Amino acid sequence: MTAAARKSILVVSRHAHPGSSLPRSALDTALAAAAFDQPVALLFQGEGVLQLLSEQDSRAAGVRNLRKVLDSLPLYEIETLHVDAAAAAAFGLDRDALPAGAEWLDAAGIRALLARHDHVLGF
């Protein structure tokens, strides 16, 4: 398969994670694409931005810590996390609350991101 033939995937994650299994499925999909060396990007939109809050501790709940899995994304060569800036602001989150490398996008920025991927998967 040549590089030119590879189709890029944008995974849009817009649910908050303790109450839904969709964020986990979104993340697994992105990790799978990266593990198979396919171009993939992640956008956290709406309530999905809450997945990025630091200091999540899942031990008492007895489930996997999705936030820690997110920290492994650079090892999968997924360097940039795209964040819906308006949603983050609506939840009172400033840049200190979210990962340092995140790219904050306004509505026009999100539309441009959607437009430059071949497939868009909404979770």
Add this chain to the structure above:
Amino acid sequence: MLPISAFDPEGFLRELQDWTPEVAEQIAAGENIHLTPAHWEILELLRAYYQRFDSSPAMRPLVKWVAQQLGPDKGRSIYLLSLFPGSPAKLGSKIAGLPKPDNCL
């Protein structure tokens, strides 16, 4: 030595907290691997990966993780394959006492 009942039919630990370095030797022996310091270096990195990222790595991130921690000579698929033939991420995770993979990646 743990009794055979401590392992499932595929040789994975039923209870992760049973894992000790001796248990790792026992699992490795079942895979015809004799653990050397070179193996241990990778097994410790696998356990550190699990602690830090709450997941077991696929092959690609494992290679990158090893390269970051031990340098580019060891952060290569061929080196990891020489230690853990076949599928280093899966086999290494098994010996390191990480959760059984769900075959998703």
Add this chain to the structure above:
Amino acid sequence: MALDYALLVLAAPASGHSSLTAVRFARALLARGHSLQRVFFLDNGTLTGLAAAVTPQDEHSPLQQWAQLAEEHQTELILCISSALKRGLLDSTEATRHERPGATVHPAFELGGLGLLVEAAQTADRLVTFG
């Protein structure tokens, strides 16, 4: 121009009727001359493959609809293995592997990794999600 489609189904078959909408979409795209190699079921969508699902006789059964589609058009129906295992959907291999009493997946479906979704995305001209 004929296009290659892949479908991603995330909706559970018994909540709403998104699963039936997806089957009708599949039939409609085939009727328009397009091709559909693979349908990938992920998250609650994997419940679609539960062999023991019972639908009232006067309603369409998502299970039967998908199975018929697969038989008529050789469409692959893949259940994401990690989503499926968590929900108790196992084929005989996984039942043995995880020491469970028996298979629970309908024979029209196969368990597979997310790599099969990624592969479908690479080859497909269109990837349509039903959530």
Add this chain to the structure above:
Amino acid sequence: MLLHTLSRSPAHSALRDCLAVLGPDDALLLLGDGVYAALAGSEAAELLAASGAALFVLDADAALAGVRERLLPGATVVDDDGFVALSERYSRQLAWY
């Protein structure tokens, strides 16, 4: 140029999130409980009309919900074949649910 599909009722955050990125070059197909967003005179319908996006409603779901005769005048009703035709015209789809 995206085909958005919305299958949740307007009370759900899916509509708000969709509206946040819906552009005038896009199309929006309402299906499932999403068809309620096209009820003429509703707040949701006004927001959708203001977005400038081309608006479509899946026939079977509009009928099931009992809204077929109460749709916003700008909405076009499509059947399954029409849904496929939309997916031909718009190469990317984003599902909101």
